[in-house]
Amino acid sequence: MSDLPWLASLLKSRNTIDGKIATLIGHTAQVGNVAEYIAATIFHIELDESGKRRGYDGHFTSGPLAGQTIDVQWHPRRDGQMNIKTDALPDYYLVFTGPETTTPSFANPWLIDSIFLFHAGELLNALRERGVQLGSGTSVTGPLWERAEIYPIPRNTRLRVSEEERKLLILFS
Template sequence: MNEVKRVADLIQERNRVDAALSACIRRPALTGHLGDWIAAQIFGIELGLGAKGVDGTLADGRTVNVRWNLKRDNLLDLRDGGPDVYLVLSGPKALAESSRGATRPMVIDAVYLFDAAAVVGELRARGRKVGVASSVREELWDAAEVYPRRNPSFVLTEEQREFLALFGS
């Protein structure tokens, strides 16, 4: 019964932290909302277009769907007719092991920017499904990485890199 009390106390503590986060972002402190807010602050995304599967617009006018994956398992939720790009904030690369005894901290160790049409086209060319938990090849993840690697297709300022480092493991 001591474990039940301990878990109840920790959940109450977590609820206090979530309330403070919600006050900052003005939405529930869920991973998706937090990821959207963090991406908007760091990358200048204008949120709130209201279109299904589109979270906002980048400064260059491209529509974007933001994902915060707490681990990188090479899966990506994709949609036909979705945004122009997918911006993925990601925790550490997942190991092929059970989650028993593991934790999944809210960290950002890498950022990926996928051209939606290109990744959907590549999946279709390989006869793969496009939708929830689409399996994206390792090479595409490597090519889409914009942080911590430097990628000439989406150059980050030093300030953006410093902000992202605040969320690292």
């Protein structure tokens, strides 16, 4: 017996959910757009209205990083890779990751297990020192990730996650 009726039912459900997410966030229901919405809400980021700024998605509106530009990324699997744009750098990269990948899987659940804040200039210098090729699948070493972590373990103190923000982030774990 064919699984096509079951697949069609699942896709209809997915289309309904994606439509509701798109209506809520005002953009298509893609992982990057959802990440920007979550980051903007929790970390007081004003997103660029056109969504077409080269190199960044918006800027912080308050706190110690007020006015600094930010590129938000969400990698459902924590695989050590980032998208580094060399033509126009933001001041910071804010990266949400899901669980670390240990075994191959077709599923990529949209979970936030960890959040990292990278100062773009410092990250770029460290990558260039190692001779890393920059682009959409830039390999970032474990020590750089560890130093950049702001959630759940606050190793990077440039952006502190408040208790209220932690409660909101737990919703996505």
